[in-house]
Amino acid sequence: MMTASSTESARYRRRPALWESISPAGRIGGVVLLAIALAALLAPWISPYAPNYQQLNGRIVPPIFMGGSSQHWLGTDSIGRDLLSRLLYGARLTLFIGIISTVISAVIGISMGMAAGYFRGRVETVVGFLITVRLSMPIMLIMLSLVGLLGNSTALIMVVLSLFLWDRFAVVARSITLQLQGREYVVAAKAAGCGDLRILVGEILPNLARPLLVVATLEVAHAILLESALSFLGLGIKSPEVSWGLMIAEAKDLVFFEPWMLNLTGLMIFVLIGAINAVCEGLKTGEDMQI
């Protein structure tokens, strides 16, 4: 019992609650991010219209703060769709793509990085080479060509993103696994006859959690920006689906006449990415990243 309680208190000292360890700016970012995620989740219940509902006699209504009507708080687009509803629904796909692609690339990158740092030798050489190859590939051009030539579907976009966003996970996982090699608990687990997989997953992986969370926030932002750039170029999300990138693409034709339409969506992407980055910075600086 005694040993159990002392490890309990040691763990408590080592890891304060996630929220407490984040810097104030990071907390603000977290709240904004949570609000956007909540709005996205609740979109079917809180949005005033369906995302593709057209009101043909109410096209290009300006937002309410620019003299619009109270029926459409953020106005309507060139074919009479309510922008607030589209933003709410668009957030769903935008966040979904960002998160799912990051999770898949995390699995790829973390397994490669941990294997490299743990087994060393030839495994490390191969993984290191693959990382160099990935970093030497122009991600935007290759994504464009793949999506352009294979036909753009949401699933394909997520697959392609996942194939290109694993490098930072691999680099971080490798270097930390390397550092942890000589720790007592890893040596002890080896001495106790634990298998490699058990040591990797049970002893090393938990220590990677926080730094990998930092990488994950970065990559979610990266994925969202790439998806919106693809959609902007007409090679990403297609109507009737909605994403913020697609909304920018639709608003750009009107940019010289109704700039607010593009600015509204641009601002939303800016706020979302800013919030994610703030969380990332907060995670990094709140507690020293000693592992």
Added chain:
Amino acid sequence: MASYLTRRLLIAVAVLFTISLISFLLLKLSGDLATALAGEGSNAAYVEFLRKEYGLDRPLVVQYASWLGKALTGDFGRSFYFNDSVSLLFASRLLVTLKLGVLSILLALLVALPLGVLAALREGSWVDRLVQMLALTGQAMPVFWSSYLLILLFAVNLGWLPISGADSLAHLALPACALALNALPALLRITRSGMSEALVSDYVRTARAKGLRMHSVVFKHALRNALVPLVAIAAVQFGLLLGGSVVVETIFAVDGIGYFTWQAISQNDYPVVQAAVLIVSSFYVLLTLASDLLNMWIDPRYKID
């Protein structure tokens, strides 16, 4: 050092080889070229004819080897859409993109170096906070939005600069600004952190203790060391600008490789797409190599091993 160099070069060649293989296979994967070329509703005999004509009936390995062999001599085949030599089509556009890239990275460095150094010298001051704000803003700003904001402000409202084209330096000013804002955060951060690390180091303390003036310590001792990571990051950012200028080039109608590749993709112009990937990758690899060499020259510690 010689062995280090040979190893670096060998890795660079291997990386390029792998990328050429990957891009070749990926494009093969994307469908039957002959059918795509023949167009919808064409008869089987014509598809067969095209398949023979373009050598697509040969085994994959042979196709790859002949493509790579020609690519090494600078021959990337003919564009399906423009019906011209791909290398020729690229040459002029590469120059445009390079011009835009150099302009953007210079602009970003021009802002990042002095601000980053100042922020490190006065940690916690308003300059420091401004730098952090600028870095956060630049990082969160999607390049398609910043491009339009620049157009709306400087071209539409103020009428100072042209909206599109690449004929003169004035035409490139706005796209270069948009791209520079993209590269700025990484450069600002690395200058600031490199500089503040150097300022608390032993050699700077010694230099100060010897009675050297602050500015000579800052510029001769600290900055030189802070430059090492900056050079590496600047090289990477320059590479990213070349590959990532697609969006900016389409918005500003700059006829560089990004815009060209985007057009080629919409036309299923495989030879152009393949060449684009390989050419830009080569630039990435060369830039990393160049930054390593430059760092060897700046940082004498490299010369020991």
